[in-house]
Amino acid sequence: MNAIEFFSRHGSEIAEATLEHIWLVGATMLLSVAIGIPLGILVARRPWLSKPILGSANIAETIPSLALLGFLLPVPWLGARADRITITALTLYALLPIIRNTAAGITGVDPAVREAARGMGLTSRQILLKVELPLSISTILAGVRVATVLTIGVATIAAAVGAGGLGEFIFRGLAMVNNQLILAGAIPAAALALTADFLLSLLERRLRPAR
């Protein structure tokens, strides 16, 4: 069976798996941005929290993905649905680059600019929203981009717990020693990663403040 035949036969299946994959990654990114950016701000504002927060995110990063899914399986509410544990595990992986870049972006703001903002009578909330975040937005986005690309790859393990996604093909292909099946999962995943990387780097350049 040649590639064209294969893809025409499995086309709708691949499309469906791709959509599932996008949903898993999208939900993960929303969650990790919603958690990671505030944590990054906290790290930048309270240096003594830097070690515990970055340390924990670092440890999460080192747990093998399959093992992490296994650990989450018995957790009551999470374990009840495959996509819940998958998104939780993926979020734990995605956090580190987002927290780290948010903190780096904010600490990297020119101290003279921050001093001027304080001296002019901006509240600390106004300094964050009007000065620090706008000036670090491209650094933060760089972190989101790294996390997104990482997540697209790691999300293939969702299939191991039955949460679907492009990993389905890879796992089936491995079991049946069928390279075409593996590629049917790997190629769209790689294409997704490249596309996300490209779009986010465009946005990043767009938002980089002039200096």
Added chain:
Amino acid sequence: MSIATNANTANEAIIEFRNAGYRLPDGQVLLKNVNLTVGRGETLVFLGRSGAGKTTALKLINRLIDPSEGEVRIEGRSTRDWDPIELRRHIGYVIQETGLFPHYTVEQNISLIPRLEKWPAARIGPRVQELLTLVGLDPAHFMERYPHELSGGQRQRVGVARALAADPPILLMDEPFGALDPLTRTEIRGEFQALQRRLGKTIVIVTHDTSEALLLGTRIGLVEAGELKGLYLAREFLRSNEPVASAYVAQLHALEVFEKDK
């Protein structure tokens, strides 16, 4: 707007240092036992060499730091009793490194505080134009530029315009003319003197240039190694024969001797 007040009639203390000192958490003393008052409409110049503690003294005024000893009173109230935000909105601040917001245009930099203070838009636009003209920058030319598209001297002038934006009665300026060439500097000083008379603000300026201190100040405070070594009326300063003052005056005379030689 306050009406311009002559320095001679100034008696109401707007800024007052009472035995004020500042030390770092590690115990290092940056400023000790400073006593002085600045009356309404007066211009006090802190003159002193690099690292003397001039910027530290300014930061005590707008409560960027709290004194570790004594107190600083603004309009009769200790800075500790002021809400820091309210106090800082009351005091324009031109910082030494200009600190313009790189992601804002000149117009946005200047209008930030008026916008935060919820001025009507119809009032903000003309105000920005007025301020740019005041500091000698053509509004049509500069409004839409970003700080990185300006020269160092132009940035400093935008810094001054920004500090004046919401018309604060007190103005702190940390070497506001440091990045200017001597010719423009002389020009701007002249404009600034006119401005001073017109606006009648209470001003504290930092410089390490003696002639600038004499030109702009109604009074001169000599700061050395964290101490206020002397406080002079500008016109008395030249005649002072105290050793600390004469060193600065000698710096001026060195220039005159050179001019005579030519």
